[in-house]
Amino acid sequence: MGHPDERPIPGRGASDNPANRFERLHYEYDPAGDAEERLAPGTVYYHDRSASIITYNTSPDVGFDASINVYRGCEHGCIYCYARPTHEYLGFSSGLDFESRILVKSRAPDLLPGELAARSYRPQVLAMSGVTDPYQPIERHLRLTRQCLRILAIHRNPVALITKNYLVTRDIDILRELATYHAVSVSVSLTTLDNELRKVLEPRTSPPGKRLDALQELSDAGIPCSVLIAPVIPGLTDHEIPAILEAAAGAGAQSAGYIMLRLPHNLKELFTRWLEQHRPEKKSKVLNRIRSVRQGRLNETAYGRRMRGEGQFAEQVARLFELGRRQAGLRPRGPELSAARFRVPTDQLNLFG
Secondary structure (H helix, E strand, O other): OOOOOOOOOOOOOOOOOOOOOOOOOOOOOOOOOOHHHHHOOOOEEEEOOOOOOEEEOOOOOOOOOEEEOOEEOOOOOOOOOOOHHHHHHHOOOOOHHHHHEEEEOOOHHHHHHHHHHOOOOOOOOEEEOOOOOOOOOOHHHHOHHHHHHHHHHHHOOOEEEEEOOHHHHHHHHHHHHHHOOOOEEEEEEOOOOOHHHHHHHOOOOOOHHHHHHHHHHHHHOOOOEEEEEEEEOOOOOHHHHHHHHHHHHHOOOOEEEEEEOOOOOOHHHHHHHHHHHHOHHHHHHHHHHHHHHOOOOOOOOOOOOOOOOOOHHHHHHHHHHHHHHHHHOOEOOOOOOOOOOOOOOOHHHHHHO
16 A cells, blocks of 8 residues: 555554565555545554464574564554564555554464473563564553563563563563563664654654653663664664763663664664655665675675674774773673573462562
């Protein structure tokens, strides 16, 4: 589905639905359709009937081997999200569909205890989430992330959370409990301190100030937290790295990391269109800078290179980050989480312990 006038859609990162690379058929925009619906597409939620909730991966550079994703698709609408193409495996588009057609794993809290108690399960750090944000807007009502955290706390299984939403502070009570077992860390992802840019770049995320507030509240509660500059967008946000690190350190972050922008599959076209709509004066600079860190391409898939990039500009970004990190007094990595206190509770422990 395309929008022939190419106007941005308020509150959405993408403005159209590019064709699914796995499907022979795709929906074409009807110019006689309702204009209001085109400019304000609602969000639809679907029940995901998945029979398991813990997902395993063998990627050497993602930082975790197992993850829990209670949602597929993400209403935050970050235009740069590397996970957008995963929506195509579900028959949707990586464009508007990704942020407005959300699959909900409503059975997650029922499935998780059984998987943690299975003889084959090896206690380990579980990431929430590896693909989409566990605190996207619908979580406020469904509370699936909270329910899963409660189960992880009962089992004392370590968990690493990554989010762009202040809603994480709602669960400080559970996170504080996990922290007593050295079993939790929270990374608050912060792309820019410019709220006007944030409104069009990642439209339904929490504003930068609220994310800094989240870091402060987490830190005050004794929960290990870090700032993740993800992604660094060459030519658009890279200059903000020192300011982001300083602000995050001032808000209580203990460590910091960054990831270079990745544009797999048709995310390249989506992001280019976003530049044309929202930052046309910077389009050439940004795309050229991306190519400079991706060996002349807009994406790199090789492990070891895709997260940081290569070349002179990538090295400049790395030096800028390292200098800013040291000046802010932030550690290069978060704490080592422990599964030493893991347990499979009996019914009696569930009731009293």
